[in-house]
Amino acid sequence: MGFIDFLRKWTLPSAMIVGVIVYLLFAYVKPLEPIGYSLGPLITDILPALIFIMFYLTFCNMKIAELRPRGWHLWVQIIQVVLSAILVGIIILIDEEKTKIILEGVFICIICPTATAAPVITRKLGGNMASLTMFTIFTNLVAAITIPIFFPLVEKEADITFSIAFLMIFKRLILVLIVPLVLAQLTRRYLKNFSNKINERKNLAFYIWALNLSIVMGMTAHNIITANVIGWEMLLLIVLPLGVTLLLFSIGKWVGTYYQESITSGQALGQKNTILAIWLTINFLSPTAAIAPCAYVIWQNIVNSWQIWYKDKYGKLKW
Numbered sequence: 001m002g003f004i005d006f007l008r009k010w011t012l013p014s015a016m017i018v019g020v021i022v023y024l025l026f027a028y029v030k031p032l033e034p035i036g037y038s039l040g041p042l043i044t045d046i047l048p049a050l051i052f053i054m055f056y057l058t059f060c061n062m063k064i065a066e067l068r069p070r071g072w073h074l075w076v077q078i079i080q081v082v083l084s085a086i087l088v089g090i091i092i093l094i095d096e097e098k099t100k101i102i103l104e105g106v107f108i109c110i111i112c113p114t115a116t117a118a119p120v121i122t123r124k125l126g127g128n129m130a131s132l133t134m135f136t137i138f139t140n141l142v143a144a145i146t147i148p149i150f151f152p153l154v155e156k157e158a159d160i161t162f163s164i165a166f167l168m169i170f171k172r173l174i175l176v177l178i179v180p181l182v183l184a185q186l187t188r189r190y191l192k193n194f195s196n197k198i199n200e201r202k203n204l205a206f207y208i209w210a211l212n213l214s215i216v217m218g219m220t221a222h223n224i225i226t227a228n229v230i231g232w233e234m235l236l237l238i239v240l241p242l243g244v245t246l247l248l249f250s251i252g253k254w255v256g257t258y259y260q261e262s263i264t265s266g267q268a269l270g271q272k273n274t275i276l277a278i279w280l281t282i283n284f285l286s287p288t289a290a291i292a293p294c295a296y297v298i299w300q301n302i303v304n305s306w307q308i309w310y311k312d313k314y315g316k317l318k319w
Helices: 003-009 011-028 030-045 047-059 071-093 097-111 118-125 129-154 162-190 192-200 204-225 231-257 262-270 274-284 287-314
Strands: none
Touching (some): 011 204, 047 118, 047 162, 047 204, 071 097, 071 129, 071 231, 071 262, 097 129, 097 231, 097 274, 097 287, 118 204, 118 287, 129 162, 129 262, 129 274, 162 192, 204 274, 204 287, 231 262, 231 287, 274 287
């Protein structure tokens, strides 16, 4: 297998490893440190642009008429809210600070809405991209309501209001999802030849996501390495998100089997907007708890890598 073929087969794992290595080089190799300090913020700032382009390319292959509610949308969202509420109840009853921080990390992994990149992976896995796009819009709107309700219960000093949370999430939703969707549909209608050329390059959006993932992994490595926590607390904040990842993907797939959309439903509940989760945790909960969504980045992309490998090898996922 040639190097290019290896990268094509193992795109996501390669992107994760490259992201970590590049971060370590610029963070710990003395001659490169000044460059890292200068380029770091710039690279982080291009994430929204990459997501925008990725979605525009993806949506050029989707008809707007395909965007409609499905039966599993409501059930998956109810499960997510109920699991979040149960954790909130447990956190309220706990006084021990370290245990509370660990549970906060698990909580944010669950309540966080579906990743905006999820439709790209879903398409790669053979799922219903339009169905997941509709759910992504729905779950982000629900998150804008539930987050300002739950956060003050989890952390009494959390200074987050309904208007702040709603506008923050709604702004992200508009810029990285709705606008590229509208532009893509206009392209399909008025620039058909250009749209057809985009659709011929079906994996382009996926490779842009891989670049995005490398940047996110660099940020993840930074947050974990610089976290002021060690021992069992660190171990639990890294390992427990693995259990949450497997649980959410499994529940999502189980619900989806009743609607013949197990792949799509699994991605909807399992693939999280971890960038948003990390930002919310650092700013409104405990910065230490942000290690959990950082770890979730790793686990969910390992799951996605395995699913892509399995589909490429056997033609389709079991469920």
